[in-house]
Amino acid sequence: MSEQSSKRGGNRRLVGRLLVVAVAMFCFGVFAMPPLYDTFCEITGLGQAGIKTTGEVEANAAPRQVKVRFDANTNSKLDWEFRPVQSSMMVTTGEATTALYFAGNPSERDSAGMATFNVSPPRAARYFIKTECFCFTRQELAAGEEREMPVYFFLQPDLPEDIEELTLSYTFFRNEGDENDVAQSAP
Known part of the structure; x- marks a missing residue:
């Protein structure tokens, strides 16, 4: 025992x-x-770091022009066409700006995706402020649907002087389980 x-x-x-x-x-x-x-996220610029409202920004530097390049990628599991409408633009620091991305679903099935973003160089991410973006929510595209998706942003005026150019890059990923979700959300 x-x-x-x-x-x-x-x-x-x-x-x-x-x-x-x-x-x-x-x-x-x-x-x-x-x-x-x-x-x-703050160090690398990955994830959702860098999302602020205009009220959180201090403007104490003189406005200047910065070149912003736009990049778009689609994960191989998502059968979408995704690209920036404009490959680059000159942006004035502290000024609200809109950029457009094109998304199209050439497949014969409805599908949903979620975008992640990255700003490079990484130290510029904290000065790149998105006020509204398609990356904040899940995006659904019906079979054959095409759409322009805006991103509203501004560059903080205190962006370091040595950063004269930066890149905003998005990657769209298939939303897991989207076939059921899209079918259920259809009217």
């Missing part, structure tokens, strides 16, 4: 240790990861 008691005691200790590890992992994920992710 003492062998069974020993096994039960060992199992209880193991369960207790596993429970402590699970709680520690949960706490790390809830409390430590969001600030680390935000810092990573």
Whole structure:
């Protein structure tokens, strides 16, 4: 009987240790990861860092012209045509600007996608402020549908002087499970 008691005691200790590890992992994920992710996004310009409203911007530098290039990519799992309407434009810092991207679904099926963005050079990302963008929400295109999608943005006036050109790049990915979602959301 003492062998069974020993096994039960060992199992209880193991369960207790596993429970402590699970709680520690949960706490790390809830409390430590969001600030680390935000810092990573701010440094690299990835994710949704750099999204601010005009009220959060301080204008203390003189306006100047900066060349903004536009890039578009589509993941191989999404059968869309996606490209910038204009490959580049000169933008005045502090001034609201609109750029258009073209998206088309040449397939015979409705589909949905989600865009991610990147600004390069990475240190320019914090000065590139999108106020409205198709990348904020899931996009649905019916079979054969084509659409121009705007992005409204401005460059903060305190953009470092040595940044004379930057690139806004989008990649559209297939929205997982979109066949069911698009079919269910259709009228």
